[in-house]
Amino acid sequence: xxxxxxxxxxxxxxxxxxxxxxxxxxxxxxxxxxxxxxxxxxxxxxxxxxxxxxxxxxxxxxxxxxxxxxxxxxxxxxxxxxxxxxxxxxxxxxxxxxxxxxxxxxxxxxxxxxxxxxxxxxxxxxxxxxxxxxxxxxxxxxxxxxxxxxxxxxxxxxxxxxxxxxxxxxxxxxxxxxxxxxxxxxxxxxxxxxxxxxxxxxxxxxxxxxxxxxxxxxxxxxxxxxxxxxxxxxxxxxxxxxxxxxxxxxxxxxxxxxxxxxxxxxxxxxxxxxxxxxxxxxxxxxxxxxxxxxxxxxxxxxxxxxxxxxxxxxxxxxxxxxxxxxxxxxxxxxxxxxxxxxxxxxxxxxxxxxxxxxxxxxxxxxxxxxxxxxxxxxxxxxxxxxxxxxxxxxxxxxxxxxxxxxxxxxxxxxxxxxxxxxxxxxxxxxxxxxxxxxxxxxxxxxxxxxxxxxxxxxxxxxxxxxxxxxxxxxxxxxxxxxxxxxxxxxxxxxxxxxxxxxxxxxxxxxxxxxxxxxxx
Amino acid sequence: xxxxxxxxxxxxxxxxxxxxxxxxxxxxxxxxxxxxxxxxxxxxxxxxxxxxxxxxxxxxxxxxxxxxxxxxxxxxxxxxxxxxxxxxxxxxxxxxxxxxxxxxxxxxxxxxxxxxxxxxxxxxxxxxxxxx
Numbered sequence: 209x210x211x212x213x214x215x216x217x218x219x220x221x222x223x224x225x226x227x228x229x230x231x232x233x234x235x236x237x238x239x240x241x242x243x244x245x246x247x248x249x250x251x252x253x254x255x256x257x258x259x260x261x262x263x264x265x266x267x268x269x270x271x272x273x274x275x276x277x278x279x280x281x282x283x284x285x286x287x288x289x290x291x292x293x294x295x296x297x298x299x300x301x302x303x304x305x306x307x308x309x310x311x312x313x314x315x316x317x318x319x320x321x322x323x324x325x326x327x328x329x330x331x332x333x334x335x336x337x338x339x340x341x342x343x344x345x346x347x348x349x350x351x352x353x354x355x356x357x358x359x360x361x362x363x364x365x366x367x368x369x370x371x372x373x374x375x376x377x378x379x380x381x382x383x384x385x386x387x388x389x390x391x392x393x394x395x396x397x398x399x400x401x402x403x404x405x406x407x408x409x410x411x412x413x414x415x416x417x418x419x420x421x422x423x424x425x426x427x428x429x430x431x432x433x434x435x436x437x438x439x440x441x442x443x444x445x446x447x448x449x450x451x452x453x454x455x456x457x458x459x460x461x462x463x464x465x466x467x468x469x470x471x472x473x474x475x476x477x478x479x480x481x482x483x484x485x486x487x488x489x490x491x492x493x494x495x496x497x498x499x500x501x502x503x504x505x506x507x508x509x510x511x512x513x514x515x516x517x518x519x520x521x522x523x524x525x526x527x528x529x530x531x532x533x534x535x536x537x538x539x540x541x542x543x544x545x546x547x548x549x550x551x552x553x554x555x556x557x558x559x560x561x562x563x564x565x566x567x568x569x570x571x572x573x574x575x576x577x578x579x580x581x582x583x584x585x586x587x588x589x590x591x592x593x594x595x596x597x598x599x600x601x602x603x604x605x606x607x608x609x610x611x612x613x614x615x616x617x618x619x620x621x622x623x624x625x626x627x628x629x630x631x632x633x634x635x636x637x638x639x640x641x642x643x644x645x646x647x648x649x650x651x652x653x654x655x656x657x658x659x660x661x662x663x664x665x666x667x668x669x670x671x672x673x674x675x676x677x678x679x680x681x682x683x684x685x686x687x688x689x690x691x692x693x694x695x696x697x698x699x700x701x702x703x704x705x706x707x708x709x710x711x712x713x714x715x716x717x718x719x720x721x722x723x724x725x726x727x728x
Numbered sequence: 729x730x731x732x733x734x735x736x737x738x739x740x741x742x743x744x745x746x747x748x749x750x751x752x753x754x755x756x757x758x759x760x761x762x763x764x765x766x767x768x769x770x771x772x773x774x775x776x777x778x779x780x781x782x783x784x785x786x787x788x789x790x791x792x793x794x795x796x797x798x799x800x801x802x803x804x805x806x807x808x809x810x811x812x813x814x815x816x817x818x819x820x821x822x823x824x825x826x827x828x829x830x831x832x833x834x835x836x837x838x839x840x841x842x843x844x845x846x847x848x849x850x851x852x853x854x855x856x857x858x859x860x
Contacts (some may be wrong), residue, residue, distance in 0.1 A: 358800055365807045372814060376821075384822050385833040388753065391815050392831070395760050396748065398811070399767045402804055406767075409797070410774035 232280035236289035236302050238273060239312055239349040242266060247342035259338040260327050266342060267320040274312040281309035303355035306707040311352045311483055314564055317689060318476050318571045319345050325575050325682040326469035333378040344370035351480050357415045361401050368394050374470045375462060386461040393458050401445040407438030421491040439493045443504055450481025451538050453514040459538055464530035468578025472571040478541050479567055490711045508549035515542030516632045520639040529577040532647050536601050539636050540566035546632055547616040554619035556708035561701050562612030565693060569600040572686035580651050591652040593683050598644040600690055603637045608694040733773050740766030752829045753819045764808040768801045
């Protein structure tokens, strides 16, 4: 029996496919494997120069790799990599569709910016910063690629343990305090994750997302109710990761205590939560009458609106630049999910566009906030960066945040929720502008309240490249990427449109898994 | 059997949740471990509890225990172990930084439990801020 399934597995891998695409499918494991291997290597060497080279080299390589995978995914076929070449019900699969490819590239870009900024000196307070950063990337990439709920859990744990280490790295009191709370919360979250997985498994007998999406449609009413509870428990976990109200109160403390490069990298972590919500809502709970269509959407909408309100109020209420950026990150997550909650193709597409923009903008602003706290950084350049970053974070023209918000408002269907959506988008922009201009004025025009600095005294410089150059380049580069996003906005929104189409047709994923059983 | 398992899970998770809500980091840690055990039992139960049947499919057919939840539980145990070890290390660090075991790092915090602790074992912790 095993022999026969093996041969069918082999056969299916010989299905004719353009050679580039076949190569892309076979290299699909690299975005996980590469940072994992580099992390192991960086544990072996004690030279900080080698570790930094490994970290920077790997992140740059990942940019190239995911930049190459993106057009492959855009051909429309879902690429499926089966680990160990086992046949599908047995194998753990990695799937690459447009959404995964987009988020892989986004991760690589943000990680490169963060790694580059970390080399400035934030990585010197302990030996294993580089390994932790690489492990985090491996976990994030794993979460974006996996086609299996349990491996989503494993990837979450991998990125979480790395993020714990990165968050408390340096060990200042603020970091330890917020680190403890972050770890405890996420441990509780992991337990709930396991319970949700267990409930889904017990009624469907599978953890593969494609198979799950088939089988939930066949459930009888009591089993469907059980699966629904499991799916909603998973929503709690993903909302905790995405920092949706009422699960978002940990984020400002944690992200503002972390060192700026780490906070910049963490901007992608909330998007892992958003990704998981999208994946579950389109593949498992969204499309089937048995689980009630748009089950997540009903909950997401009030949560997202409350999140925006909470974040916007937190933004004008704080006196610290870093807390302000954390609050605005919460606002951006709420805004994109408010757009996605409706489940329409245009809403999803606009939300994804805004996701790309807001992640890069948030990462850049965390780095700028770090710069603004340094006495030796060039003030004039920092203030220009702060101004441009603030424009993009608040969603003012000419940068892509404005386009994203316009797209979201256009995409929103004209029903009773429309005024709320306008209030959410425009009100949060207004409050963000007020908060950012107050902070900017205090920072650069020397108003009385100088923010507290939580940067550690930096140990002697062991630099590869002069520090003054390094500290300016990463946020500038991220803002340039943002400018590129603005210029290429048409192409990007076409891409997110195709992504949304693909997401809302999960049958496509099923048909791409060659020997998936048609429901046993 | 099912009732026994269900009540065991309920007791473990219930007492775990109670402990997690305490203000001392050590009890929180114990609570998380109990919740973890409860969740692992729950996962096992989700694969249907079968006694004295093999976890493999033989050519002869017949009943078999679902091996997948066992594999999941094994993974969950390993991950839970690592996370607990990390939290324990962090708790020790937190105690040495803040001089107390409170989850929010309140230095001058005592409750009845830790007060009786310090009465029986008078450990003096060095407050790093006192020196500076």
